[in-house]
Amino acid sequence: MTNEARLADVAAAAQVSVATASRALAGSTVVAAATRDRVRRAAARLGYEPNLAARQLVTGQGQSIALVLPDLANPFYAGVAKGVQRRVRAEGLTAVVADTDEDAEVEAAVIAQVGPVAARLVLASPRMPDDAVRAVAQRARVVLVNREVEGLAAVTGDNADGVRQALVHLHALGHRRVGYAGGPATSWSDAARRRGLVAARERVEIEVVDLGAFRPGSAGGLAAADLALAAEVTAVLAFNDQLALGILGRLADRGVAVPGRLSVVGFDDIPVARLLAPPLTSVTVPADELGRTAVELLLGPDRPEPGLRTLPVELAVRRSTAEPAG
Amino acid sequence: MTNEARLADVAAAAQVSVATASRALAGSTVVAAATRDRVRRAAARLGYEPNLAARQLVTGQGQSIALVLPDLANPFYAGVAKGVQRRVRAEGLTAVVADTDEDAEVEAAVIAQVGPVAARLVLASPRMPDDAVRAVAQRARVVLVNREVEGLAAVTGDNADGVRQALVHLHALGHRRVGYAGGPATSWSDAARRRGLVAARERVEIEVVDLGAFRPGSAGGLAAADLALAAEVTAVLAFNDQLALGILGRLADRGVAVPGRLSVVGFDDIPVARLLAPPLTSVTVPADELGRTAVELLLGPDRPEPGLRTLPVELAVRRSTAEPAG
DNA sequence: ACAGGGGTTGAAAGCGTTTGCAGCCAGCCC
DNA sequence: GGGCTGGCTGCAAACGCTTTCAACCCCTGT
Structure with missing residues (x-):
């Protein structure tokens, strides 16, 4: 039809x-x-x-909007993808999505590949160096998600406020010494959250112990959980929910009560967080809205205005946090 | 460049x-x-x-391959998307993905929208009636995932064997009365799994109690868990992992030991399943391979050969199942 | 030797759109 | 009143490819 x-x-x-x-x-x-x-x-x-093909033939510019992300299996990015895709569709366009398997080289290849099809890109947590990102932005309109590059438009959740809220919450419960289980060292988000941690400490009287950098998932969670116990903290804040999941799993394994002995806070609030036992307290990042906003910036007739848009985040308090054991 | x-x-x-x-x-x-x-x-x-645009202009057929799925936030479909996307990329093409929010009407709209861009479609668990699917298949090459429509090509995990393996496992542990927490009544997969249940019972001496149809997630899991306890079964097999997650959460809430008092088996084996406490025994469905295979069928020069391809599944035994309480 | 024919190749007509350029018509100024 | 300017509009040329149709060559059968 x-x-x-x-x-x-x-x-x-x-x-x-x-x-x-x-x-x-x-x-x-x-x-x-x-x-x-x-x-x-x-x-x-x-x-x-x-007829988009005809238009593209003469303009040389693809009409689709492409989303390049590190891993679709990560529920956070799946959320971003949902947002992007919905907004793009509302515009009568189609969304091309490409998963890079968290590999910078694949990333470059993928971007080159979607180039002819899409002149507008949403780059979620790109791994490539700033220069490379800027080079891409020369040829196409680009909006970044969870990454900041001088001179480009970007959207992110309020990392600093997120960790602040988490710390305030833990402080209110009575925690005074919490561990931070960080994400990959190359992650812009992790850096942003760490900066937030430093800033928050000036306002919240709480000691933050750096437990190190971990890969999200069970392996990373295992190490992080053990380190948290050794560090004698009463709560641990994880870089993201996947890591928190791994931590929760390891703690259950070792018979450590959560939140009895250790409180756990995640970040991103992926959908399964509320389904866990105990349901995970987590910083809700509006993943789909990040995607939606990114597309919105791409929709205008011109290159999106450079600068970082920060979307508000909110702490979802659930049962993985409680007062520290007296 | x-x-x-x-x-x-x-x-x-x-x-x-x-x-x-x-x-x-x-x-x-x-x-x-x-x-x-x-x-x-x-x-x-x-x-x-x-130049794909030029080619499309003259042939009138889009070169991309589109994937239409009910919900990207469902890790199972995210897995399918990964598989589709990777295979498509290997072919030098781009994948358009569209999420229908589990809505049959959106589904039809989405398909119409990607029509001009993609002449090859992977339809994952489409909600539309058989006739509508066939109508789509008139205009484009179509492969179905987790759905069977007479005369069309389709790919699915081996549902019957999956439930059989689950039942055999539970039987081996000593369970003799297990509950089945079903999925939405409109789901082809649920129907297939139920058929498998019936078939398996002829070989495995086990009584299967139908707990009803539930929506995956916490709300459905809550109801299912309570019904399972009331039904006096020693184990429950869930339609999928999301439902199992909800069940696990509810059981933890009510202080019911898993697997001590009740064993739980999921289906799909989404990545978080192994991160839970206890890690969830689940039927591993190779989601990405379903996607890959679907694309493969679409790659040939002709319409894909009709018929249902069934991919093997495997039970991942984890700690959510054990001998029933003596 | 010649007609016929299979096997290859080339010329050219689009496909539907954007866009440079030229043209038209008013209106305006002097 | 004539020449100009400037606002609108139309013609036609691309964009890069596929595909029809005709042409060509050389071989075969008679």
């Missing part, structure tokens, strides 16, 4: 040439307002849908 | 016309083998990449 109306049909219906029709629909100011409206009405009446 | 070589350049380099060059690269049998090789070498030497 693909629509059969061509631009030529619209032009005929509006009694103008295809050139004018094209300009009218593109919103060119050079065409008279009356003509423009007439063409637009004709297009609407005929249910005209532009 | 988009490549600048055009088909005309290749043709010139190979001393043939563009028509012949086009045919040679398309692998048309009508062109002489020697010529074909010469053109191919020239193309390779120049690093020629066909």
Whole structure:
């Protein structure tokens, strides 16, 4: 049931040439307002849908919006993908998604590959160096998610406020010494959260012990959990929920009560967090909204304005945190 | 650094016309083998990449492969998406993914929308009626995942064998009465698993109690867990892991020991399953391979051969199952 | 030797859109 | 009133590819 109306049909219906029709629909100011409206009405009446392939052929620019992310299996990025995809679809466009398996080289290859198809990219947590990202931004419109590069547009959750909220919450419960189980050293998010930790300590009287850098998942969680116990902290804040999950698993293994002996706070608030036993206290990052916002920035006629947009986050308090054992 | 070589350049380099060059690269049998090789070498030497927009313009068929799935946030589908996306990329193509939010109407809209861009579709667990699916298959090449429609190609995990393995495992542990917490009534997978249950009971001396149909997640898990306890079963098999997660959470809430008092088995083996406490025994369905296989079927020059391909599944035994309390 | 034919190749016509350029018509200034 | 400017509009040329159709060559059968 693909629509059969061509631009030529619209032009005929509006009694103008295809050139004018094209300009009218593109919103060119050079065409008279009356003509423009007439063409637009004709297009609407005929249910005209532009042929993207033809447009792309002449402009050389793909119409799709591409999302490049490190790992679809990570629920956080899946959330971003949902947001991107929904917003793109609302625009009548299609979203190309590419997973890089957390590999910087794959990332570069993937970006090159989607280049001809999409002139607008959402890059989520790209691993490539700043220069490479900027190079990509030369050829296409780019918005970053969870990464900041001078001169480019970016969107992220409020990492500093997230860790602050977590710390305030733990402090209120009575914790005075908490561990931070960090993420990969190359992660911009981890760096941002660490900075937040430092800033928060000036306001919250709490000692933060750096437990190290871990890969999210069970292996990392295992190490982190053991280190947390050894560090004699009463609570641990994890870089993200996947790591927190691993920690929770290890603690259960070792028979350590959560939150009885150790409170655990995650970050991202992935959907399963609330399904755990105990449900995980976590900093809710609006993943889909990050995606939506990124697309929004890409939608304008111009390159998105550089700068970092920070979306608010919120601590979801659940049962993995409680007062420290007296 | 988009490549600048055009088909005309290749043709010139190979001393043939563009028509012949086009045919040679398309692998048309009508062109002489020697010529074909010469053109191919020239193309390779120049690093020629066909302009997909131009091709699409003339053929009217999009080159991308689209994946339509109910919910990216469901780790199982995220896995399928990974598989699809990786295989598509290996082919030098791009994958368009669209999430329908589990809504049949959105599904139809989405399919219509990706139509012009992609002439090959992977439909994962489509909600639409058989006829509608067949209608889509008229206009595009379609492979289904976790759904069977007469006359179409489809890929699925071996549902029957999965439940059989689960039942055999539980039986071996000594369970004789287990509950089945089903999925949505409209789900093809749930129906397939239920059929498997019936078939397995002929071989395994075990009584299966139908606990009902539940929506995956915490709400459904809550109800299912309570019903399982009331039904006086010693183990419960869940339609999928998300439901199992909800069940586990509810059981923990009520202080019911797992696997002490009740064993729990999931289905799909999503990545978090092994991170739970206790780690969840689950039927491993190779989600990414389902995606990969689906794409493979789509890659041939012709419509994929109708019929259901069944991929083997495997029970991952973890600590959520044990002997029933004596 | 010649007609016929299979096997290859090339010329050219689009596919639907954007866009540079030229043209038209008013209106305006002098 | 004539020449110009400037606002709109239309013509036609791309964009890079596939595919139809005709042409060509050389071989075969008679």
